[in-house]
Amino acid sequence: MKPVEWKNGKVRFLDQTKLPIEERYVETDDEEVLARAIKRLSIRGAPLIGIAAAYGVVLAANRISGSSEDNVSSRLERAVNVLLATRPTAVNLSWALDRMGRCIRESKEKSIDVLRKRLEKEATAIHEEDAAMCEEISRRGAALLPNGAAVLTHCNTGMLATGGRGTALGIITMAWEQSKLKHVYINETRPLLQGARLTAWELQRSGVPSTLLTDSTAGFLMQRGAISSVIVGADRIAANGDVANKVGTYTLAILAKHHGIPFYVAAPTSTIDAHTPRGSDIPIEQRGPEEVTTIGGIRIAPEGVHVYAPAFDVTPHELITGIITEREILIPPYLDAVRALDRSQMHSAKLHAVED
Ligand code: MRU
Numbered sequence: 001m002k003p004v005e006w007k008n009g010k011v012r013f014l015d016q017t018k019l020p021i022e023e024r025y026v027e028t029d030d031e032e033v034l035a036r037a038i039k040r041l042s043i044r045g046a047p048l049i050g051i052a053a054a055y056g057v058v059l060a061a062n063r064i065s066g067s068s069e070d071n072v073s074s075r076l077e078r079a080v081n082v083l084l085a086t087r088p089t090a091v092n093l094s095w096a097l098d099r100m101g102r103c104i105r106e107s108k109e110k111s112i113d114v115l116r117k118r119l120e121k122e123a124t125a126i127h128e129e130d131a132a133m134c135e136e137i138s139r140r141g142a143a144l145l146p147n148g149a150a151v152l153t154h155c156n157t158g159m160l161a162t163g164g165r166g167t168a169l170g171i172i173t174m175a176w177e178q179s180k181l182k183h184v185y186i187n188e189t190r191p192l193l194q195g196a197r198l199t200a201w202e203l204q205r206s207g208v209p210s211t212l213l214t215d216s217t218a219g220f221l222m223q224r225g226a227i228s229s230v231i232v233g234a235d236r237i238a239a240n241g242d243v244a245n246k247v248g249t250y251t252l253a254i255l256a257k258h259h260g261i262p263f264y265v266a267a268p269t270s271t272i273d274a275h276t277p278r279g280s281d282i283p284i285e286q287r288g289p290e291e292v293t294t295i296g297g298i299r300i301a302p303e304g305v306h307v308y309a310p311a312f313d314v315t316p317h318e319l320i321t322g323i324i325t326e327r328e329i330l331i332p333p334y335l336d337a338v339r340a341l342d343r344s345q346m347h348s349a350k351l352h353a354v355e356d
Pocket of ligand 1 (some may be wrong): 041044045046047090134154155156157158161162167168170194232233235245246311
């Protein structure tokens with residue numbers, strides 16, 4: 001199952017809003033269709049949003065007719081802005097679009113055909129690198145878990161959210177393959193039910209034993225001693241280690257702290273935003289009221305009721321036991337750990353540039 005795929009000059013994606021009832025794939029060669037799919041969460045999850053947006057830039061380049069320099073750069077700039085405006089919190093989106101932007105600038109002197117080839121290569125590289133990062137995160141994370149682990153997770157961080165096996169959910173499935181994991185508890189994740197609709201679907205397909213909970217059941221389960229670790233993903237990690245992730249994550253972190261349960265965040269380094277000092281600086285996406293007042297199109301609240309619907313919340317770094325990345329497991333103090341990681345990344349980027 002590939003939630004996003006580059007196929008014969010088109011993007012083929014699984015419309016996640018239809019899951020688990022229907023597995024419907026959509027094909028498009030139009031970056032604006034792709035942007036709308038990201039906005040309405042047909043394509044979702046921080047890494048996958050970045051991957052899809054990168055392919056969106058390739059679609060835009062392929063649709064340009066004429067090749068005057070002004071025409072090409074203004075068309076691509078417009079496409080990048082449309083894709084960038086879809087969802088503000090997941091930093092993987094601007095990270096991937098920055099990479100595509102760099103590729104455009106570096107190909108300025110080249111023909112449109114060369115530019116198209118380079119953009120396709122860059123988008124495919126972003127996709128493949130994410131799959132490799134998922135493997136590495138999963139390997140590091142699975143090694144951390146105790147034998148017989150019972151893990152609680154929130155939202156969806158698996159194959160449906162990434163270019164590979166997933167981040168938090170990748171750790172869970174790998175630990176299951178290694179016979180280290182006893183059970184997974186899935187928070188349903190209101191309002192859009194990514195846990196119930198998507199994570200439960202993925203875990204059933206992988207044969208991992210799991211139990212679905214309403215979000216408000218997590219505390220009781222911890223109190224009963226049923227959870228050994230909590231693992232979640234991230235949409236953006238600030239320089240001080242504060243984490244923006246699906247709304248409800250902060251509540252889980254507080255509960256885990258109270259019950260002395262380790263609380264891990266799993267994310268690729270593309271989710272770390274060293275330029276955003278702290279969590280309160282992260283832009284938090286607000287969703288429409290109908291996502292709270294309806295479930296599956298059926299109204300569950302009186303018409304006209306006031307709704308507060310942030311898609312994400314911010315978990316302060318002091319509640320996080322460790323941040324599992326593909327490069328290393330970051331531990332407090334996160335400000336130092338993120339700085340060191342940023343320095344080593346800049347260093348290896350320079351080495352790559354020299355090697356290229
Ligand atoms: O609104 P969504 O479904 O895109 O939110 C997804 C999450 O919050 C995930 O936990 C996060 O993007 C990490 S996915 C590997």
